[in-house]
Amino acid sequence: MDSAASVALCFLVRPVDGRSVRDGADGWEALLGLKKTGFARGKVVGIGGHVEDGETVAQAVVREVREEVGAVVPQTELHHLGTIRFRFPARPAWDMDTVLYAAGSWEGEISESAEIAPEWHGVNSLPYARMWPDAGYWVQPILMEALAAVREGTAGHLSTIEITLAEDNHNVASARYDRAAAGTEADRRPLDVEPGVTA
Numbered sequence: 001m002d003s004a005a006s007v008a009l010c011f012l013v014r015p016v017d018g019r020s021v022r023d024g025a026d027g028w029e030a031l032l033g034l035k036k037t038g039f040a041r042g043k044v045v046g047i048g049g050h051v052e053d054g055e056t057v058a059q060a061v062v063r064e065v066r067e068e069v070g071a072v073v074p075q076t077e078l079h080h081l082g083t084i085r086f087r088f089p090a091r092p093a094w095d096m097d098t099v100l101y102a103a104g105s106w107e108g109e110i111s112e113s114a115e116i117a118p119e120w121h122g123v124n125s126l127p128y129a130r131m132w133p134d135a136g137y138w139v140q141p142i143l144m145e146a147l148a149a150v151r152e153g154t155a156g157h158l159s160t161i162e163i164t165l166a167e168d169n170h171n172v173a174s175a176r177y178d179r180a181a182a183g184t185e186a187d188r189r190p191l192d193v194e195p196g197v198t199a
């Protein structure tokens with residue numbers, strides 16, 4: 001049985017100061033965070049975390065964003081972008097199935113928490129040297145999907161990404177990125193289902 005943990009991440013995106021929502025990718029930045037505690041401490045990561053018992057995936061990502069960086073994202077503002085399967089063959093307890101979202105609208109100020117120091121980065125100038133080595137395979141393409149969803153409201157593509165970590169649980173053994181055929185707007189709705197239940 002696949003016992004990977006259920007995790008959800010949300011990329012908040014905004015136009016760079018003085019730029020318009022119609023600008024190309026150079027005019028946009030995304031919220032990442034320096035992990036200060038526990039798993040992946042010292043790495044720059046996406047904002048999010050584990051789905052807890054009794055929560056839907058969408059409820060979990062809203063809660064994690066609020067806990068980690070203080071922003072309140074209405075579930076109606078979540079754009080579903082796809083899923084990443086992180087596999088750690090040398091440490092299967094760390095396996096994660098991670099649902100990806102974007103949001104371009106939220107309430108409250110972004111602020112630091114005990115777990116995360118938030119950092120805005122241009123979507124074309126990501127801090128790869130401070131991220132997981134696998135970030136180079138998937139973060140930028142996912143942010144392009146995020147921009148399409150948030151800026152243009154297009155249905156876009158749902159992505160399925162498979163990252164298998166090397167024996168050191170840090171470097172990449174293999175990476176695969178599949179973009180589904182462009183979906184419908186309905187595919188973009190928040191995944192309002194319990195973890196493990198197929199939407």
Ligand SMILES: Nc1[nH]c(=O)nc2c1ncn2[C@H]1C[C@H](O)[C@@H](COP(=O)(O)OP(=O)(O)OP(=O)(O)O)O1
Pocket residue numbers: 007008009038039040045046047048049050051086096098132134135163
């Ligand atoms: N290879 C990898 N590359 C990457 O970029 N992010 C990864 C990754 N493997 C795991 N992650 C991310 C997905 C998820 O957001 C996070 C899980 O870390 P944590 O255990 O810290 O989760 P939580 O923030 O939920 O912690 P809790 O608050 O204890 O639930 O790590």
